[in-house]
Amino acid sequence: MGNRKEVNKKGIVNGVLLLFIVSLLLRVFGKDYREIADCLSRLSPAGLILILGAGAVCQLLDAAVFHTVIHRNQPSFPYGSALTVTLLTVFANVTTSGIGSIPLQSFYLYRHGMPVGSGIGAMTLEYALHKTTVFFYAAVAMCIKGPWLCDTIPGLGAYLLPGFIINGVIITALILACTWEKVKQLLLWLLEKLPNTQKWKKRRAEWEHNLTCLYEEAGRLLRSSSCCTQVLALNICKLTWMYLIPWLSMRVLGIGGPEVTQVLSLSAVMLLITGAIPNVAGVGPMEFAFLMLFTPYIGSAQACSALVLYRVATYFLPFLMSLFVFWKVRRCLGAPG
Numbered sequence: 001m002g003n004r005k006e007v008n009k010k011g012i013v014n015g016v017l018l019l020f021i022v023s024l025l026l027r028v029f030g031k032d033y034r035e036i037a038d039c040l041s042r043l044s045p046a047g048l049i050l051i052l053g054a055g056a057v058c059q060l061l062d063a064a065v066f067h068t069v070i071h072r073n074q075p076s077f078p079y080g081s082a083l084t085v086t087l088l089t090v091f092a093n094v095t096t097s098g099i100g101s102i103p104l105q106s107f108y109l110y111r112h113g114m115p116v117g118s119g120i121g122a123m124t125l126e127y128a129l130h131k132t133t134v135f136f137y138a139a140v141a142m143c144i145k146g147p148w149l150c151d152t153i154p155g156l157g158a159y160l161l162p163g164f165i166i167n168g169v170i171i172t173a174l175i176l177a178c179t180w181e182k183v184k185q186l187l188l189w190l191l192e193k194l195p196n197t198q199k200w201k202k203r204r205a206e207w208e209h210n211l212t213c214l215y216e217e218a219g220r221l222l223r224s225s226s227c228c229t230q231v232l233a234l235n236i237c238k239l240t241w242m243y244l245i246p247w248l249s250m251r252v253l254g255i256g257g258p259e260v261t262q263v264l265s266l267s268a269v270m271l272l273i274t275g276a277i278p279n280v281a282g283v284g285p286m287e288f289a290f291l292m293l294f295t296p297y298i299g300s301a302q303a304c305s306a307l308v309l310y311r312v313a314t315y316f317l318p319f320l321m322s323l324f325v326f327w328k329v330r331r332c333l334g335a336p337g
Contacts, residue, residue, distance in 0.1 A: 035301035047252030055313030091322035121217035133235035145265035243267030249309035
């Protein structure tokens with residue numbers, strides 16, 4: 001009963017915050033709605049298919065990353081199941097604001113023969129490597145296009161330093177949490193403090209086993225230079241493709257704007273800033289960062305129009321795909337039919 005109340009309370013809070021974000025966006029860009037509607041009306045069916053296809057390719061590349069990480073522990077794990085894990089992550093990110101991602105991933109992997117601890121270790125390090133790629137991609141973008149970005153976007157520096165610091169802290173914390181022996185010993189010590197009853201003994205043994213699996217899997221992954229190199233290379237491909245979607249969105253709408261290399265740099269900084277700001281069901285920071293970075297180059301109405309297509313490709317399409325996948329595997333996950 002208490003859990004249900006907590007879920008309801010969290011849902012209400014998220015709903016209020018989401019309404020606030022939407023109302024703020026409408027207030028800021030409401031004056032341009034006619035121009036935005038006119039711009040979006042120029043989108044052809046072929047252009048829409050191109051945007052949807054670009055969004056689908058992002059999910060396929062993301063699944064390739066998951067497959068590389070999981071395949072090392074489970075050689076028989078097929079790419080299709082890795083795509084399922086990818087879309088279940090999308091589903092959890094939207095419906096639980098990211099809190100349920102690791103539990104849902106690890107439970108699905110457990111149902112397919114991977115110990116819970118190993119699944120958590122693999123997915124945590126996969127996310128750490130993703131954040132690492134985002135960090136260094138943005139650092140390279142700033143080295144190449146930093147002066148141009150800072151000259152054309154007033155106040156950008158106020159977001160860049162916190163973005164790098166927060167992302168760096170997240171990466172360090174994730175890696176240390178599942179590889180540092182002192183953290184493991186602390187967790188084992190805390191488990192020893194649990195009640196010494198038969199029920200808790202069984203739970204403690206299970207949790208200690210999962211903790212051991214977590215650290216073993218994380219250690220194996222980090223020691224595998226070939227696996228880490230493959231994951232980082234695939235992440236670079238995935239991010240480059242995703243960073244090109246704003247440019248593609250502008251082109252299918254007939255909006256003249258920055259060249260490809262400039263859009264790549266803008267997108268890299270955008271994702272860095274987004275990762276440092278709390279979000280509600282994946283909404284808020286991305287919209288803010290996109291509009292802040294692209295408006296100076298193409299105007300507010302055009303930026304908002306391109307944002308709509310970008311979010312269709314990277315948010316709404318993946319979520320619709322994830323709904324279908326979750327419905328398909330809900331029995332495997334033990335969810336009610």
